[in-house]
Amino acid sequence: MPELPDITVYLEALERRVVGRLLEKVRVVDVFVLRTAMPPIAAVEGKRVVALRRLGKRIAFAFEDGKWLVIHLMIAGRLQWSGAGEKPVARNALATFFFEGGGALVLTEAGTKHRAAIHVVADEAGLAAHDRGGIDVMTCTVEEFSAALTRENHTLKRSLTDPFLFSGVGNAYSDEILHAAKLSPVTLSQKLSAKEIARLHGATRDVLKLWTERLRKEAGEGFPTKVTAFRPEMAVHGKFGQPCPVCATAVQRITYAENEVNYCPRCQTGGKLLADRSLSRLLKSDWPKTIEEAEAAGKLPGAR
Numbered sequence: 001m002p003e004l005p006d007i008t009v010y011l012e013a014l015e016r017r018v019v020g021r022l023l024e025k026v027r028v029v030d031v032f033v034l035r036t037a038m039p040p041i042a043a044v045e046g047k048r049v050v051a052l053r054r055l056g057k058r059i060a061f062a063f064e065d066g067k068w069l070v071i072h073l074m075i076a077g078r079l080q081w082s083g084a085g086e087k088p089v090a091r092n093a094l095a096t097f098f099f100e101g102g103g104a105l106v107l108t109e110a111g112t113k114h115r116a117a118i119h120v121v122a123d124e125a126g127l128a129a130h131d132r133g134g135i136d137v138m139t140c141t142v143e144e145f146s147a148a149l150t151r152e153n154h155t156l157k158r159s160l161t162d163p164f165l166f167s168g169v170g171n172a173y174s175d176e177i178l179h180a181a182k183l184s185p186v187t188l189s190q191k192l193s194a195k196e197i198a199r200l201h202g203a204t205r206d207v208l209k210l211w212t213e214r215l216r217k218e219a220g221e222g223f224p225t226k227v228t229a230f231r232p233e234m235a236v237h238g239k240f241g242q243p244c245p246v247c248a249t250a251v252q253r254i255t256y257a258e259n260e261v262n263y264c265p266r267c268q269t270g271g272k273l274l275a276d277r278s279l280s281r282l283l284k285s286d287w288p289k290t291i292e293e294a295e296a297a298g299k300l301p302g303a304r
Contacts, residue, residue: 001075003057004137004168005211006227010059010079011052012216013223014105017081018049018061022100023069028118033094033107035117044069044120049099055131056167068127070119071107077116080106081223094118132163137204145201149189156192156200157185157261169204172229175237175262177207179244184269185254185261236262 002010026041028034034041044063051062059079061069073079082088084102094116097105109116121127135148148165159165160174169177178185181203183196192200214233218226230238239251244264254261254274265273 001057001170001172001229002073002078002227003170003173003229004054004208005173005215006224007054007057007059007168008212009215009219009224010227011054013081013219014059014079015052016221017103017223018099018105019052020048020050021103022046022048023061023063023097024100025098027096027098028094029096030094030114032114033109033116033118036119036121039067039120039122041118041120043067054168055127056134056163057170058130060127060130066123068121068123070121070127070130072117072119072130073107074109074115074117076110076113078108078110078227079223080108080225082106132167134163134165134167137166137169138208140201142198142201145204146194146197149192149197149200153188153190155186156183156189159189160204166204169208170229171259172234172237173207173211176211176235177204179236179264179268180207182267184272184274185263186274236264238262 023044023046025045028041044061044067047063047065047067049061050064053060053062055070058070058072063069071077071079077094080088080090082104088096088104088106090106090108092108092110093106094109094114095107095118097107099105107116107118119130121129135144137145140148149159151165152159154162156178157174160169160177161171175185177200181196181200183192183200215224218224235245236251239262240253240260241250243249244251244267247264247266249264249266251262252265252273253263261274263269263274265271
C-alpha cells in the first residue's frame with residue numbers, strides 16, 4: 001500500500017501536471033471503483049483543478065467550484081501518467097482522467113481484490129469524512145506524538161499504522177521505523193518511557209524523510225513508476241531470513257491475515273523471538289524462545 005513517502009511524491013508529480021488544468025473527461029472502466037453516486041463523476045468534468053491535498057494515504061483533487069475528487073489506492077492501486085501525444089496504455093486500468101493539454105492519469109489495480117476507490121464530494125464538509133484524523137507525523141511535536149501514541153494501549157505496530165492516530169504510516173514503513181528506533185513491534189504503547197517515545201518520534205520523522213527524499217530523487221521530474229512496499233534498501237520490511245544491516249542477525253516475522261511484521265530480534269526484542277501464531281502452534285514446546293536457543297539448535301527461522 002502506498003504510504004506517506006509514496007503519496008507525497010505522487011502529489012508533487014501531479015502538482016506539476018494537473019494543477020491549473022481542466023479535467024476534460026473521466027472514463028470509468030470498472031464501475032465498482034466509483035463509491036459515490038452524488039455528486040456524479042461527471043460533475044468534475046470540465047472543471048479546473050486548483051489544489052491537491054494528502055488525506056492520510058488518500059489523494060484529493062480540489063476543483064474550482066468547491067468539489068473534491070478523492071482517490072484511495074488501498075493495497076494494489078497505482079497511478080500512471082501519459083503525456084500529451086502519448087496514448088494511455090495500462091493493464092488493469094480502473095479509470096482514466098483526461099486533462100487539458102493532452103495528459104492523462106490512469107488509476108490501475110493489480111490482482112482480483114479490487115479495493116481502490118474513487119469518491120466525489122461536494123465540499124470541504126464532505127471531504128472531512130475521508131480524513132481519519134491522524135496527526136501529521138512530519139510536523140507534530142514530541143508531546144503531540146506522545147499524546148496520540150498513548151491515547152490507547154495497543155502494540156506499537158498497531159498504533160503506528162492506525163490512521164486515527166497517525167497519518168500516512170502503513171505496514172512497510174512502520175517496520176522500518178521500529179527497527180530504526182530499536183523497539184519491539186509488540187511493546188504496548190503505554191509501557192514506553194518518555195525517552196523511548198522521543199526516540200520513536202525521531203525515528204518516525206527520520207525514516208519517512210529519508211524515504212521521501214529517496215523516492216523523490218528516483219522519480220526526478222518524471223512520474224513515479226516504481227511504487228512498491230518492498231525495496232532492497234529497506235532494513236527489515238520484506239527481508240525475512242536476510243541479515244539485519246546493523247547486526248547481521250536473520251530478520252524474523254510474525255504473519256497475520258494478509259500482513260506480516262518484520263523485525264530484528266537482536267536489535268529490537270533483546271534477543272527474544274516473537275511467537276508467530278501458526279509456526280509456534282505447530283512447533284509448540286520446540287519453539288525457540290531466544291535467538292541463542294535457535295542458533296544453538298540450528299533452528300533460527302529463516303536463517304540462511
